[in-house]
Amino acid sequence: MLLDRSKAPEFKVPEDFELLPPSEYKLSNGAKFFFIPTPGLDAVKIDVTCKGHRATLPLDHTLVPSFTLQMLQEGTTQKSAGEIAEFFDFYASEVHPILTFAHEGLGLLSTKKHLHNVLEEFLSLFTTATFPEEMLEKRKSQRRLTLQLERERTSSRASKIFSKCLFGANHPYGIEAEEIHVDQIQRELLVSYYETMLWQDLEIFITGNFTPDELDGLILDFEKLPNRPIAEPTLLPAVNTLLAVTEPRANSVQSSIRIGSWSIPKNHPDFIGLTVFNTILGGYFGSRLIKNIREDKGHTYGIYSSLAEIGDANYWVIAADVKKAFYPEVIQEIYHEIKLLTEVALDADELEVVRNYLIGQMLKQFSTSFDLIDRFKAVHHSGMNFDYFTQKLSYLKKFNAEDILDIGQKYFSKPPFIEVVVG
Secondary structure, eight states: OOTTTTTTOOOOSSOOOOOOOOOOEEOTTTOEEEEOTTOOOEEEEEEEEEEEEEEGGGGGGTHHHHHHHHTTSSSSSBBBBHHHHHHHHHOOEEEEEESSSSEEEEEEEEEHHHHHHHHHHHHHHHTTTTOOOOHHHHHHHHHEEEEEEHHHSHHHHHHHHHHHHHOOTTSSSTTOOOOOHHHTTHHHHHHHHHHHHBBBBBEEEEEEOOOOOHHHHHHHHTSSSSSOOOOOOOOOOOOOOOEEEEEEEOOOOOOEEEEEEOOOOSSSSSSSHHHHIIIIHHHHHHHIIIIIIIIOOOEEEEEEEEEEEEETTEEEEEEEEEEEGGHHHHHHHHHHHHHHHHHOOHHHHHHHHHHHHHHHHHHHHTTHHHHHHHHHHHHHHTTOOOOHHHHHHHHHHHOOOOHHHHHHHHHHSSSSOEEEEEO
């Protein structure tokens, strides 16, 4: 049978969507261990995460967690930084820090063939890091340069100011890292954080092609890790939201815009509907904002809207880098498109395009076992399980124009929103 290449393949929405949850174990050290098998694939992905403490530290210590995690590969009692890097390179493996306000840890990408050799070295990073002074000074010098470059880029600057506007300059989520915070970093601070605050409430996420016996061996290995009890929670300060900041730059040829406000968490009943609204507004290349501000007016190469979270806080933000002379018009058009979506129902054609796009994007997120464990982590850290994606597919298959109009009126119809312009 000849293939008619003049016709696009038929798009079929699956009737069922069943995801098998990972196997879960409770280790003797109290850590939780999650495993998803990868039959026929001998690549291995391991993420070891613990409770993040950046939000609980004094504001002038905001960089302590990131420096601590970055320094773990700069020397152990067994190997120097160069020897560690050469070791992982030789075995085609990669170790990377995991750092958000909510979680901290280390990740490993390797192969089953070399995992026996690599794992011992990986696990040593959790207990035998030495934090050599000379490597710390290099890290501090690099961070100072990075901060300087970020201040010069209008897009980076606008994002940092937006966070400060949302939470307040004296809130852990809103503080802007500066050189003075780098100066506060001392070896003793990192060692103390490493030995007392890291590795609380460990969770281990593994994908690999392991037999039951091999899995038992891995469990024994990870039971050797420290797993400290969770410290008493710290009460965060109240937010102090500022609605508008403009930072002109005479020599800048573009202006970076951020517009946004508070949002809802992933486990909220309206969240899936909100993701659809966000996609229509600015979440994909066929969005309202792209068509208006990029395609029709040519004021930007890209503009997007996203739902985001920092720690236990949630917000939405629209971001764009635009020609400087046109930024007032762009802001006006952003509000115009938001208003339209909260007052005028979608037509049938746009609704179906978005429906098919979102279903396809969601299914694409599960193309590999590595994707599967990442999706599980995302819902697990929000207190949910894979049922979330079953519910999402069900919603995407049946939502209508009125549903999206209701979401818009509920969450996007009450300006003023936060506005930041840099440049």
